[in-house]
Amino acid sequence: MTNTISAKSARLSRRTFVVASAAAGGGLALGLRVPFLNDVAHAQGAEAPEVNAWVVIKPDDTTVIRIARAEMGQGTLTGLCQLVAEELECDWTKVTTDPITPGQNLARKRVWGEMGTGGSRGIRISQDYVRRGGAAARIMLMQAAADELKVPVSELTVADGVITHAGSKRSIRYGQVAAAAAKVTPPDPKSITLKDPRSWKVAGHPVKRLDTAPKLDGSKKYAIDVQLPGMLNAAVMQCPVYGGKLKSVDEAKIAGRPGVKKVVRIKDNAVAVVADTYYHAKSALAALPIEWDVGQNGSVNDASIAEHLKDGITAQGSNGGWGYGDAGKAIAGAAKTIEAVYATPFLAHATMEPMNCTARVSADKAEAWVPTQNAEASLAALSEASGLPLDKCEVYRPDLGGGFGRRGGTQDFVHLAVEAAKQFPGVPVKMIWTREEDLAHDFYRPVSQCKLTGGLDQDGKLVGLKIRLSGQSINAYLAPTIAVGGPKERQLQGWYQEPGDSQFGYDVQNLQIEYAMRNTHVPVGPWRGVNTNQNAVYLECFIEEMARAAGKDPLEFRRAMMAKFPKHLAVLNAAAEKADYGKPLPAGVHRGIAQFMGYGSYSAAVAEVSVSSEGKLKVHRLVLALNCGHAVNPGQIEAQVEGSVAFGLTAALYGECPVKDGRMTDLNFDRYQIMRLAEMPKIETVIVPTYDFWGGVGEPTICVTTPAVLNAIQAATGKPVRTLPLKNVKLA
Amino acid sequence: MARLNINGEMRDVQAEAETPLLWVIREQIGLTGTKFGCGIAQCGACSVHINGQVQRSCSIPLSAVQESDKIVTIEGLSANASHPVQKAWAELDVPQCGYCQSGQIMAAAALLAKTPKPSDQDIDAAMTNICRCGTYQRIRAAVHLAAGQSGVTTPTERQG
Numbered sequence: 012m013t014n015t016i017s018a019k020s021a022r023l024s025r026r027t028f029v030v031a032s033a034a035a036g037g038g039l040a041l042g043l044r045v046p047f048l049n050d051v052a053h054a055q056g057a058e059a060p061e062v063n064a065w066v067v068i069k070p071d072d073t074t075v076i077r078i079a080r081a082e083m084g085q086g087t088l089t090g091l092c093q094l095v096a097e098e099l100e101c102d103w104t105k106v107t108t109d110p111i112t113p114g115q116n117l118a119r120k121r122v123w124g125e126m127g128t129g130g131s132r133g134i135r136i137s138q139d140y141v142r143r144g145g146a147a148a149r150i151m152l153m154q155a156a157a158d159e160l161k162v163p164v165s166e167l168t169v170a171d172g173v174i175t176h177a178g179s180k181r182s183i184r185y186g187q188v189a190a191a192a193a194k195v196t197p198p199d200p201k202s203i204t205l206k207d208p209r210s211w212k213v214a215g216h217p218v219k220r221l222d223t224a225p226k227l228d229g230s231k232k233y234a235i236d237v238q239l240p241g242m243l244n245a246a247v248m249q250c251p252v253y254g255g256k257l258k259s260v261d262e263a264k265i266a267g268r269p270g271v272k273k274v275v276r277i278k279d280n281a282v283a284v285v286a287d288t289y290y291h292a293k294s295a296l297a298a299l300p301i302e303w304d305v306g307q308n309g310s311v312n313d314a315s316i317a318e319h320l321k322d323g324i325t326a327q328g329s330n331g332g333w334g335y336g337d338a339g340k341a342i343a344g345a346a347k348t349i350e351a352v353y354a355t356p357f358l359a360h361a362t363m364e365p366m367n368c369t370a371r372v373s374a375d376k377a378e379a380w381v382p383t384q385n386a387e388a389s390l391a392a393l394s395e396a397s398g399l400p401l402d403k404c405e406v407y408r409p410d411l412g413g414g415f416g417r418r419g420g421t422q423d424f425v426h427l428a429v430e431a432a433k434q435f436p437g438v439p440v441k442m443i444w445t446r447e448e449d450l451a452h453d454f455y456r457p458v459s460q461c462k463l464t465g466g467l468d469q470d471g472k473l474v475g476l477k478i479r480l481s482g483q484s485i486n487a488y489l490a491p492t493i494a495v496g497g498p499k500e501r502q503l504q505g506w507y508q509e510p511g512d513s514q515f516g517y518d519v520q521n522l523q524i525e526y527a528m529r530n531t532h533v534p535v536g537p538w539r540g541v542n543t544n545q546n547a548v549y550l551e552c553f554i555e556e557m558a559r560a561a562g563k564d565p566l567e568f569r570r571a572m573m574a575k576f577p578k579h580l581a582v583l584n585a586a587a588e589k590a591d592y593g594k595p596l597p598a599g600v601h602r603g604i605a606q607f608m609g610y611g612s613y614s615a616a617v618a619e620v621s622v623s624s625e626g627k628l629k630v631h632r633l634v635l636a637l638n639c640g641h642a643v644n645p646g647q648i649e650a651q652v653e654g655s656v657a658f659g660l661t662a663a664l665y666g667e668c669p670v671k672d673g674r675m676t677d678l679n680f681d682r683y684q685i686m687r688l689a690e691m692p693k694i695e696t697v698i699v700p701t702y703d704f705w706g707g708v709g710e711p712t713i714c715v716t717t718p719a720v721l722n723a724i725q726a727a728t729g730k731p732v733r734t735l736p737l738k739n740v741k742l743a
Numbered sequence: 744m745a746r747l748n749i750n751g752e753m754r755d756v757q758a759e760a761e762t763p764l765l766w767v768i769r770e771q772i773g774l775t776g777t778k779f780g781c782g783i784a785q786c787g788a789c790s791v792h793i794n795g796q797v798q799r800s801c802s803i804p805l806s807a808v809q810e811s812d813k814i815v816t817i818e819g820l821s822a823n824a825s826h827p828v829q830k831a832w833a834e835l836d837v838p839q840c841g842y843c844q845s846g847q848i849m850a851a852a853a854l855l856a857k858t859p860k861p862s863d864q865d866i867d868a869a870m871t872n873i874c875r876c877g878t879y880q881r882i883r884a885a886v887h888l889a890a891g892q893s894g895v896t897t898p899t900e901r902q903g
Contacts, residue, residue, distance in 0.1 A: 084840030084876045219836050226841030227832050228824045229776015229817035233842060236775035244770075269759065290758075290766035363780055363788060363842040363875045412778075412842030413875050446781045646836065650881070654839055657877025680785035680873060689867035691879035 060193040062151055064122040065095055065144030067109070068189035072172050074101040075109045079116065079123035080133040081384045082222060083414035084654075085709045086647035087133035089220045091141055093643055094134070097206060097214040098145035101185060102172040108221060113390040114405035127385040129419040129537055131610035131707020134643055138705055143200040148192070150203070155192035156183050208641050208702055217646025222410065234382040234409045237369045237441060243272060244289035245431045245442040246296040249281040249452050252305035252673035253532050256280050261300040268295045277430040285431055289443055308532045308673040316531050316670060317354070320460045323481025323527035324352065330484075330528040331500030333508050336521030341475025345466025349560050351553055353463070353733045355545045357668040358456035358538055359449075359675075359683060364412020366444040368428035372397045373437040377404045379429065380441075382411040384419040392422035396429035415658075416537030420489060421454045447678040454536025455668055457483035459502065461549040471561030473572060475521035478506065478549070484528045488535050500526045504542035505609050505714065506550070511704075513543060513609040516579035517554075517572040533670060539658055540713035543609035548735070551605035551718035556731050565722065566592055566604055578638060579606055582613040582699060586636035589697045590617035600631060603722025605715045612639040612706030618692075618719035622727040626743030630660065630692040630720055635712050637696070640704035652696040652712050659716030661686040666736050684738075746810045749774070750819025753810075760806035765789040767805050768816060776817040776845045780873070787872030790846035791816050797853035817845035820852060828852045831889035839876035846872045851886050860890050 059069040067075040076095045082088035092106050116123050124137060149169065156174040157164035160181055168175050172185040208215060225231035250256060260282055262274045270291035275283040282301055286292035342348055369380040370393070377397035383389040389406045397404065411418060418424075428442035444452075459482025466475040486493045486501050498508055506515045506524055515524075538544075558568035566587055573580040583606040587593075596602065599621045606615035619632040635652050642648055665684035669676045677683040721732045724742060732740055747754050749772055756771040768777050768791070777800060780788030784802035791800045792815040793808070808814065820826050824833070828851045831837075838844045847870070854861055854869040861869070866886050874882070 084838075086839070220838075222841075223833055223836055223838055224824065226838040226844050227829045227848065228820070229774065229845050231841055232775070235779065238773065238775070288766065288770045290762055290770060361875060363778075363786070363840065363873070365779065411840060413840045415875075443779070446783075650836065650839060650878070653880045654877035657874070657879060661877075679783050680781045681783060685786075685873045685875060686877075686879075687873065688870045688879040688882060691877075691883070694880055 060190040062148040062189055062192050063144060063197060064119070065141060066099060066148040068101070068152075068185050070186045070189070072102060072105050072184055072186035074099070074106050074172065074185070076106055077111050077123065078108050079111055079126045080137065081126070081128035081386070081408065081411060081414065083128070083384065083411035085133065085651060086220060086644060087128065088222055088410075089218070089647060090134050090643040091137065092221060093214040093218060094138055094142050095145035097211050098142045099149050100169045100172065103213050103218065105172065106221065110408055112405055112407060113386040116387070117390070117401060126387050127419060128414070129384050129416055131612070131710045135611060135705035135707055140200070142205050143203050146203045146205060147198050147200060150198045151192040151195040152185055152188055154195045155188040159183060159188055159191065214643050215641070217644060220647065232409055233364050233412045234369065234380050235364050235367045235412070235443060237380045237409070239369065239371070239439040242369070242439040242441055243285050243287065243435060244292045245275075245283045245285045245428070245440050246289065246292040247277070247281060247283040247427050247431070247442055247444060248296055248301065248448060250303045250305065251451055251675075252303065252308050253534060254308045255303050255305040255673070257282060258302040258304045260302075265295045265299050268298065271295045273434060274299065275431050275434050277427055281427060283427070283431045283442065285435065285440060289441070293445060305673055311532055311673045312671050313669055316458060317460075319531065320354070320458060320481045320529050323529035324460055324462045324479055326527060328527070329525040331496045331498065331503060332523070332525040333498035334523035336475070338475040338477045338521040338523035341521035342464055342466035342477060345474055346469045347467040347560060348464065349467070349557050350462070350464045351556060351731065351733055352460060353549045353552065354460045355458065355548060355735050356666065357458050357533060357670070358662055358666045359453040359668050360413070360415045360417035360538060361450065361683060361685065362411070362413030362415060362417055365446055365449050366424040367442060368425045369439055369441040370425070370429045370432035371437065371439040372399075372429060372432045375399070375403055377429070378407070379425060380407045380409065381425055382418055383408050383422070384411065384414045384416070388420050388422050389425050392425040393429055396426045397433065415539040416541065417453065419537060421536050423452070446680065450668070450678045450683055451675050452534075454489070454534045456538035456541055456544070457485060457535040458531070459483070459545050461545075463549060463553040465553065465557045467557065467561050471563050473519050473557060476519040476523070478524045479527065480525065480546070480549070481527040481529050482545075483530050483533070483535050485535050485537065485541070487528060487530055502526050502528075502542055503546070505546040505607055512611050514576070516576040516606060516608055517569070518575050519572060532673070540609065540655070540710040543607060543710070543714040544659065544662065544717065547605065547607040547714035548718050548721065551607060551715070552721050552725070552731060552733070555603070555722040555725055559725070569604075569606065578613050578701065579608060582606060582636045582638045583615040585697050585699045586615035586617050586634050589636065589695060590619075590634035592617060601723050601726035603719045603724070603726055605718035605722060607714045607718075608711075609714055610707030610710045611704065612637060612708065612711040614712045614715045616712070616715035616719035618716075618723040620720060620723040620727060622724060622742050624743060626741055628724065628737065628742060630690070632693045632695070633716065633719065634695045634697065635715065636699055637708070637712055638699045638701055639706035639708050639711070640700055641702060642698050642700045645698055648698055648708050649696045651708050653694050655710070655713040656694050656716050657686055657691060659713040660690070660720070663717040663720055663735060664690070664737050667739070745805055745808075747808060747814060748810065748812060749814045750816060756805070758805055760804060762805045764791070764800040764803040764805060764808060764814070768800060774816050774818050778842055778845055780843065785873070786843070787846040787850060788843050790849040790872065792849060792853060795853070795856060797850050817849060820848065826852060827889040828855065828885070831885040834888060835881050835885045837878050837881040837885050839878055843872055843874045847874065847882055851882070851889065854886065855890055861886060
């Protein structure tokens with residue numbers, strides 16, 4: 012009850028501020044200290060002792076856990092708290108969180124480690140040091156209690172933040188010894204023995220998320236909701252053709268429009284309108300005559316890109332790959348040969364919260380409020396764009412309205428906002444992108460094509476497999492200093508030889524994998540599951556084709572090649588068992604199966620679909636199995652699996668970003684369609700952790716969703732689907 | 744200058760007649776729970792109730808709203824998030840990033856007001872808002888839970 016009341020009063024005071032500043036035309040100086048989003052935690056934190064960098068405990072036992080990673084829906088915030096709390100032995104019901112800033116991290120020599128949140132790394136990369144952070148704080152609190160009670164620390168026990176000395180029947184709470192604990196010499200982190208995950212009490216259980224309540228009543232503040240005294244708003248448009256330039260703008264045409272402050276030319280390829288409100292900025296920009304010099308890329312279209320990729324399929328030489336045996340010879344001598352070419356398109360992220368950033372730049376200070384997956388990259392972008400050194404910059408990082416890889420290393424939206432804000436020294440400027448701008452200027456999931464050739468012997472056994480992948484390289488676009496080529500080429504994700512991250516899971520006797528880099532002018536970047544999604548479709552659908560050519564059951568065909576890959580096999584078996592694979596289905600319903608590895612985790616899926624005589628597809632049910640090593644929050648893992656199915660199915664059913672005249676053509680949700688609730692199949696998740704590694708969760712299961720569905724379609728229609736999205740494929 | 748009834752309060756707003764209600768709510772009234780997602784009434788992140796009907800506020804100009812119209816935003820749906828839909832959403836931990844959930848909750852509340860015991864088909868037809876995180880399975884379960892329908896499984900093993 013107390014919680015409810017305090018939550019309400021917090022909400023009311025915030026609303027009072029919002030309404031008061033709005034009533035004064037946004038210009039009322041309330042003397043509010045920024046960052047407003049961090050106010051409460053920091054203000055209270057200042058009074059409460061920091062036991063160590065990860066843990067602050069207040070006198071009332073409220074336990075503030077510091078979070079360095081981004082929360083964008085994936086539940087990492089709750090999972091990290093569970094890991095810290097598990098070792099800390101605090102009262103879980105008293106846990107709150109504090110998002111540290113990159114400026115704080117920098118000032119403290121990166122005590123919180125890296126802040127980047129992508130590649131399903133949020134928990135698996137930081138789990139060790141956050142658990143040690145929680146354990147170290149516990150050890151310090153216990154020592155402080157021992158000193159206070161004047162007993163040996165070995166005679167103390169702790170549970171739920173209460174330290175007890177059984178011999179004297181005395182107890183003391185964390186909140187009472189936190190100040191003293193802060194002065195205790197911290198233990199050597201390496202000396203700490205962490206708990207066996209099988210004995211976890213808070214971690215490993217499906218506790219509820221810590222961040223749900225403000226998402227239910229409109230009180231949660233995303234970056235797009237930032238309101239600051241005197242704030243201006245900006246709308247932006249970049250040259251619709253990548254690589255093109257701004258030729259001219261006719262500012263006079265919007266001079267009389269209400270609220271417009273300035274037209275800002277940004278670099279040589281973008282225009283922003285800054286106004287009092289965002290609606291004024293957005294509508295003025297829409298009315299602003301802009302001429303672009305689109306340059307030579309203005310003639311690029313889907314067909315020319317497809318030809319370019321096709322060349323990569325047929326050309327000699329490669330930019331990376333590996334293999335064993337002699338696949339060419341094995342296939343040449345095979346009883347039966349199967350060959351297929353698959354293709355997948357560009358895809359946009361389309362986070363529900365459009366790109367935005369609020370910046371305030373003065374002569375000696377630059378601040379930005381950023382929905383960021385990598386706050387340190389945001390800080391660097393702020394410093395670069397403002398021209399101020401890092402220690403004069405700070406980034407505040409509200410939780411994100413979706414990320415999916417769009418808001419990590421690529422901080423273009425920060426650069427643009429800061430460039431606009433620089434025109435108004437000391438005045439905060441919030442730049443919001445329209446959905447059209449978001450879909451026109453993404454870092455897209457790259458295109459690729461893949462030719463696969465397989466040879467079967469007399470018994471229908473696969474004796475040789477050749478995979479030739481042609482497509483755009485993310486590293487070549489975003490990180491050209493990272494060497495490309497060889498067996499670890501990023502485009503081969505899911506087909507690596509070595510175990511650990513995303514290993515090829517079949518023994519095919521003779522294997523040859525090649526990657527031919529064929530880049531386009533379209534910007535590309537990470538996208539939830541990125542290359543695993545494409546490569547799983549290519550491999551798993553082709554295996555389905557080969558199993559059918561061999562007259563074998565697709566599951567048995569796979570199992571026969573997986574003896575050397577027990578973890579891949581176990582998760583495949585788990586999915587098959589849960590889905591009652593082999594048992595009859597209702598008339599007209601067909602099954603498809605797929606397995607793959609990515610982001611350190613093993614995934615498998617069984618799909619049940621029907622295809623009507625008119626070719627209408629219905630996906631009825633998907634069973635997904637996941638081995639992510641340790642399952643920190645099974646409830647949130649289920650949520651991620653469910654979400655990954657929607658993300659994968661959206662791409663399978665609708666996802667494409669056609670290019671015409673050098674630019675994207677599908678610029679809002681009427682054309683770039685997203686799957687709705689009515690199309691969501693029933694999803695069942697089987698989590699089969701083996702407790703011997705740390706794998707990712709947010710991305711791994713996306714990649715098996717689509718091939719399982721496509722394989723079920725093949726079972727239904729007898730024909731393989733080799734291009735996506737399905738909206739362009741006739742199934743009847 | 745216009746006068747609006749928002750969450751039971753009469754509010755004077757300064758905005759041009761063509762200004763979408765979404766931006767009036769967000770920028771003039773200062774209630775930011777109603778979200779901008781697409782601007783063309785496709786995604787539903789901007790859903791509000793007008794006289795009990797769920798509407799996509801990004802595509803309704805200020806001039807189309809009368810002083811007598813009762814507008815309810817997510818902030819005004821209930822006191823203390825006590826609406827059955829909000830309670831069901833909390834019970835099943837529906838939101839992921841949460842950005843679309845104001846609109847999802849407003850759509851679900853409007854559905855239940857009209858159809859207290861919706862079937863799956865009713866939910867399919869009414870819940871057309873986009874969720875990019877893909878919370879659809881839990882949204883469906885939470886609508887059933889809010890309707891108090893039997894046969895709806897709740898994850899009883901959840902704790903904390």
